[in-house]
Amino acid sequence: MRRRMAALVAPVAAATLLLTACGGGSSGDSGLQDAGTQGVKVADINEQPLDKLKDGGNLQWPVDQLPDNWNYNQVDGTVADGAYMDGAIMPYIFTQNADASVAMNKDYLTSAEIVSQDPQVIEYKINPKAKWSNGRAITWEDFAAQAKVLNGKDPDYLVSGSTGYEDIAKVEKGTDDRDVKVTFGTKFAEWKSLFAPLYPKELNSDAATFNKAWAAKPEITAGPFKIKSVDQTAKQVVVERDPAWWGAKPKLDTVTYKVVDRTALPDAFANGQIDFYNLNNDINLFKRAQADSNAVVRQSNNPDYSHLTFNGSKSSILADKDLRLAIMKGIDTVTISKSILGQMQKDTTPLGNHLYLKGSKTYEDNSGPYKFDANAAKAALDKLGWKQSGEIRAKDGKQLKIRLVIPSDTPISQQTSQILLSQLKAIGVGLDIQSVPSTEFFKNYVNVGNFDVTLFRWLSNSFPIGGSKGIYYLDPNNINQNYGHIGSDKLNQLLDTAAQELDDTKRAADINAADKEIWALGHQLPIYQSPGAFAVRKTLGNFGSPGYANTPYDYVKMGFLK
Numbered sequence: 174m175r176r177r178m179a180a181l182v183a184p185v186a187a188a189t190l191l192l193t194a195c196g197g198g199s200s201g202d203s204g205l206q207d208a209g210t211q212g213v214k215v216a217d218i219n220e221q222p223l224d225k226l227k228d229g230g231n232l233q234w235p236v237d238q239l240p241d242n243w244n245y246n247q248v249d250g251t252v253a254d255g256a257y258m259d260g261a262i263m264p265y266i267f268t269q270n271a272d273a274s275v276a277m278n279k280d281y282l283t284s285a286e287i288v289s290q291d292p293q294v295i296e297y298k299i300n301p302k303a304k305w306s307n308g309r310a311i312t313w314e315d316f317a318a319q320a321k322v323l324n325g326k327d328p329d330y331l332v333s334g335s336t337g338y339e340d341i342a343k344v345e346k347g348t349d350d351r352d353v354k355v356t357f358g359t360k361f362a363e364w365k366s367l368f369a370p371l372y373p374k375e376l377n378s379d380a381a382t383f384n385k386a387w388a389a390k391p392e393i394t395a396g397p398f399k400i401k402s403v404d405q406t407a408k409q410v411v412v413e414r415d416p417a418w419w420g421a422k423p424k425l426d427t428v429t430y431k432v433v434d435r436t437a438l439p440d441a442f443a444n445g446q447i448d449f450y451n452l453n454n455d456i457n458l459f460k461r462a463q464a465d466s467n468a469v470v471r472q473s474n475n476p477d478y479s480h481l482t483f484n485g486s487k488s489s490i491l492a493d494k495d496l497r498l499a500i501m502k503g504i505d506t507v508t509i510s511k512s513i514l515g516q517m518q519k520d521t522t523p524l525g526n527h528l529y530l531k532g533s534k535t536y537e538d539n540s541g542p543y544k545f546d547a548n549a550a551k552a553a554l555d556k557l558g559w560k561q562s563g564e565i566r567a568k569d570g571k572q573l574k575i576r577l578v579i580p581s582d583t584p585i586s587q588q589t590s591q592i593l594l595s596q597l598k599a600i601g602v603g604l605d606i607q608s609v610p611s612t613e614f615f616k617n618y619v620n621v622g623n624f625d626v627t628l629f630r631w632l633s634n635s636f637p638i639g640g641s642k643g644i645y646y647l648d649p650n651n652i653n654q655n656y657g658h659i660g661s662d663k664l665n666q667l668l669d670t671a672a673q674e675l676d677d678t679k680r681a682a683d684i685n686a687a688d689k690e691i692w693a694l695g696h697q698l699p700i701y702q703s704p705g706a707f708a709v710r711k712t713l714g715n716f717g718s719p720g721y722a723n724t725p726y727d728y729v730k731m732g733f734l735k
Contacts, residue, residue, distance in 0.1 A: 216271035216722060217471040221714035226732035229426045232716075235433040235447045239408060241616055243387040245370060246323055249616060250387075251333040251654070253632050258430060260725025261412050262396040263370035264311065266297070268727075271473070271720035273533070273635040275365050280420040281311070285365075290675075292342070293360045299351040302419035305373050306394045313353040317344035318374035320355070320367075322383055325651050329380035334643035334653050336672070337361045360673040362680055366639030369724070397423045397729050408432035424732030434582050439708075442468065448713060452706040454479070455585055456515045462708035471717035475705025476633045478524055479513075479589075481626050481698040482619075485659035489625050490575055494659075495557055497695030500575075501543055503550035503600035509592050510701035513585055517704050524699035527645070528637040528688045531702055535681040539689045540699075550600045559601070566601040574603035578624040581608040586628050589700070619656050627656075630703070634724055637684050638672045645691055657696065664690045 240255035264281045277285050284298045303311040321344075325335030342358035357364075373393045377383055386392065390403045397420060398412035410430040414423055433441050438450040439461035452458045452470070462468045481504070483497050491497050510521035523545075524531065525538030559566040559573045566573040577593065579586040587608070594604045609618055619627055634640040643653030646668055647660020667690055671683035691697070709717045716731040 214473045214718075214720075216718065216720040217473045218717040218719055218722075219469075219471070219709070219714050221734065223424065223730060223732075225735060226424045226714050227735050228424060228732075230424070230733045231427045231429055232425050232713075232731065233447045234428055234430045235438060235441065235450050236430050237435070238432060238612060239403070239405065239410060239430075241388070242384075243389075243391040244372065244376060244383065246319075246332055246334070246372065247384055247387075248331045248333045248620060252615070254430070256724070257726065258410060258412070259370050260396075260723075261398040261428060261728045262391060262394040262400065262415075263372070264303070264395050265369045265725045266371055267365045267369055269635045269721045269724045271722040273476070273721045275635055281371070287364075288354075289356075293357040293364075295355045295357075295364055296347060297353040297355070298347075299353065300419075301351060304395065304417070304419075306399060306415070306417065307373075307375075309373070310350065311371070311373075311395060312350040313344065313346045314350070315371060315374045316353045316355065316368060318377040319372055320344045322377040325648075327380065328650060330383050331380075332651065332653075335651065336639050336642040336646075336653075337363060337367045340672070359669075360675060362672060362675050363636040363639040366634075366636040397421075398428065401427065421729050423729045425728070428728070436582065436584065439465070442708060442710075449707055449709040449716070452517075452704075452708060453583075453585065454513055454517065454701075454703055454706075456513070456517060457584075458708070459517050459706065465708070467710055468708045469711050469717075470706055471709050472704060472706045473718040473720040475703045475718070476530060476721055477630055477703040477705065478530060478633075479585075479628070479630050479700040479703070480527075481628055481700065482624075482657050483659065483695060483697065484622055484625050484627075484657045485695075486622055486657070488622075490573070491625050493557070494695050495553070496559070497659075498543065499550050499553035499557065500597070500600075500602060501550075501695055501698050502546050502553065503602065504593065504596055504698060505545040505547075506698070506700045507545070508596075509589060512592055513588060514701065514704065517706060521701065524702050526685070526688050527691050527697060527699060528641055528684050529681075530633070535685070537685045537688075539685060539692055543692050547600055554601065561601050564598065564601070565603040572603060573601065574605055575625040576605045576607055578607050578609060578614070578618045578627045580611040580614040580629075582611050589628060622652075622656055622658060635721055638668065642668050642672065645687070645696060659694055659696045661690065661694060664694065 236254040238254055240250055240252060242250035244250045245256055245259055266278050266281045267275045268278050269275055281300055281303050282297055283300055286296060288294050288296045299311055305311060320338050320341045322330050323332050323335055323338035325339050340357050340359040340361040342356045345354045347354045375393060376387060391400060397418045399415040401411040401413040403410050411427055413427045433447060439458060441447045442450055443465060462470050483491050485492055506523050507521055523540055525540035526536055529536040554566055558568045577590055579590055590606045597604050618624055644655055646665055647655060667687035671680055671687055674680040674683055705718050707718045712734045714732055714734050
């Protein structure tokens with residue numbers, strides 16, 4: 174799976190992005206909730222007081238891949254598994270709560286506030302105890318170096334996103350090295366999304382260092398844990414308590430991240446090789462988890478959705494917007510949702526928004542003109558000159574056949590692709606399914622636009638602009654995460670307007686206006702929102718299905734029951 178968090182959004186191989194929730198609590202239930210008839214929890218983590226947890230232990234954490242780059246801000250580093258590891262070892266100056274609200278992280282800051290509205294100026298005061306693993310204090314220079322690199326002005330820095338940073342006019346030293354003043358040239362409402370994670374100035378010293386120096390491992394850290402080992406052969410990373418950590422002592426001794434094929438997850442759990450796994454919307458994994466006496470299934474509102482990304486670049490057959498929209502109308506997302514989720518979730522109404530997910534008070538279904546209608550799809554294709562010619566339509570001697578690229582070891586992607594094959598055949602569109610190794614899926618295909626359409630999941634966060642602008646903004650100098658190269662000046666302006674609006678109600682209206690334009694461009698097709706289900710070892714406390722509280726996970730409080 175591929176995902177993005179913090180100021181960005183994370184792609185996840187398989188089929189699904191992220192947004193809101195509310196409430197709290199934990200559950201001992203072993204079955205998933207019916208999201209259609211019951212309130213889905215904001216978080217389901219078996220919340221426990223710390224004195225109920227053992228001091229020590231190793232949490233075995235399955236991942237789909239090790240990071241291609243430990244610099245999350247570099248284009249190859251923006252994967253969810255890498256972000257989860259970053260949460261243990263790097264500074265997140267603001268953290269997300271389960272209900273999508275955010276909180277200042279007192280381990281790194283003593284205060285952070287707007288000290289001027291016009292121009293917008295933020296003053297951060299750094300915790301005097303905060304320091305990097307090389308012994309150097311965390312200072313204003315770390316903020317300044319990161320802001321300069323991520324503003325998108327130097328194309329030699331292969332950044333995964335510049336949202337927010339591009340609006341910063343200057344970063345200055347305040348009363349001392351621990352006092353940071355950030356002045357914005359253009360207002361940026363979601364300023365709390367920035368500098369999360371914060372990296373040391375050494376990483377941002379030049380383009381070569383930024384792009385390559387942390388490809389193998391992180392060189393400098395500042396978290397409750399530090400790197401113990403990175404084993405590329407065994408595909409395993411171990412982090413251990415950092416004795417130099419100045420905050421509360423973690424309950425765990427170590428966390429071991431290990432690559433496990435999704436099909437092998439239930440057996441690995443049963444054999445004690447891992448302590449939890451994401452059910453990844455897989456009904457077979459759900460049934461295995463229910464039957465395992467050592468497991469409990471935990472579920473919460475999950476900022477995670479499956480979607481199709483279309484390629485609108487000149488080299489793709491889908492460069493024509495009207496063709497993309499016609500094909501979208503021929504895809505029945507309700508049928509796909511029911512086929513994949515089955516008994517896991519009865520709320521299979523179409524997901525009608527790219528920027529707000531169900532559960533958010535600002536969610537609106539903007540998909541009305543683009544909902545499934547096979548007859549309308551056929552009529553639109555006829556009008557575009559793609560005439561039925563045998564099973565597959567053709568125009569000017571060229572068949573209407575599109576290439577769907579999916580990762581080879583994700584069963585849900587395989588299942589979804591077969592449903593798509595049948596649905597598109599019904600409107601005269603051919604689908605060439607290309608399965609590629611998961612380790613190559615993003616790096617060699619998605620990131621470089623080597624597809625006509627592709628299928629994965631987006632994991633989002635509490636910041637719909639900071640988290641998603643780079644996906645939908647069209648910048649010829651930097652694709653960010655707009656892998657399909659689709660956009661418009663109108664959409665760019667709508668996103669910019671939303672980013673600068675400090676009034677919450679007005680900003681929500683601006684964001685929904687931007688979403689309507691995303692639909693009109695045929696940028697992406699949301700399929701369904703994840704039920705957010707995890708199989709978790711019963712002895713784990715303060716860990717499970719976290720809602721939005723995964724950026725970062727609370728590594729200090731998680732542990733095993735006494």
